[in-house]
Amino acid sequence: MSKLVKLCMVLFVVTSFVSCSTDDDGGSDTSASLVGTWSVTSLDYEGTTSFDFLGETINTSFEGVGQNLDLDFTFTENPNEYTAEGSYDIVLDFTVNGMSETETTSVDNLQQVGTWERNGNILSIDGEIIDIDLDIPVGDTTGMSELTILELTETTLRLGQDVTEEVTEEGITVSITINSEIVFSRQ
Template sequence: MKKNALLFLFTALVFACSGSDDSNTNDVEVNLLLGTWIGEDVEYSGTTSFDYFGTTFETPFTGEAYDVDYTLTFTENPNEFTSEGSYSLEVTTNFLGETITENSEDLEFMGSGLWSQDGNQLITTESGVTTIFTIEELTETSLILSNTQTEEFTENDIDYTTTINIEMTFIKE
């Protein structure tokens, strides 16, 4: 009987000590997110598709940032984010074998609002709009966020669908 009691206590102790505490891991990741991050790069890719007289056209595009000059700051209690600065973007589209390049300058980066983290998801809310980013990388010095959005719009009686993939790279200030 004494051996069974000792075996039970030993087994209970082993299982109690071997469990992982996921909340500590999430706290560490959230703590890594806090502070000011300097924007290094923004890359876009995606497609725009539309039907024109029964024919579907799909145009791929890529975008590369330049003149990147923005920061993104995360605070806690309350969980708020703010961004300052801008970037410019060169977008290259291929349509019917023709390459078209357009530049957009001084684009505002994000804005400000509330944030939360759920695993590898960063959820931001700005002016009532919620956006979910995937945290691709989060270390003490590096942050990479990605997001995919699909937008539908009509222009000149033609319905368009655009899928935009974005990846943003930051370093810690």
């Protein structure tokens, strides 16, 4: 079961971010500046996977919730860079072919650096934001990840991402759907 959890987590890392649904609420303000230091106040995601191997299919659903959040992001301009520092826990509830389990993963001493670009309500970032040590190779994880700015005011930043991917490695085809949201408050 732990390899399955790790595969879910690696696919989560492939998407570069975390959390719930990115449904557009239509009226959210996104006009404030991204530059500054932001503390993560909420980190949630949910999704499904389907593993096809030698004609057998394994379906999973999962929901991850951030706890013990002590994670800060700082965005600077000229150059457009970000740093992420801190720690957090992810409580992952998942169901595999009808069997449910809960696992907690702790990330301590996270220190990441990358670049960012903003085009309207799309925030493109590079680098690894979530640092989880996994031993399962999955696809190409390089390049920019696009997140939707759902809300950006002087005090609140809310980012979301909906991802649907299919990856085939070593005869295993994995289809994944993740809906994620991360909420920050300005320090």
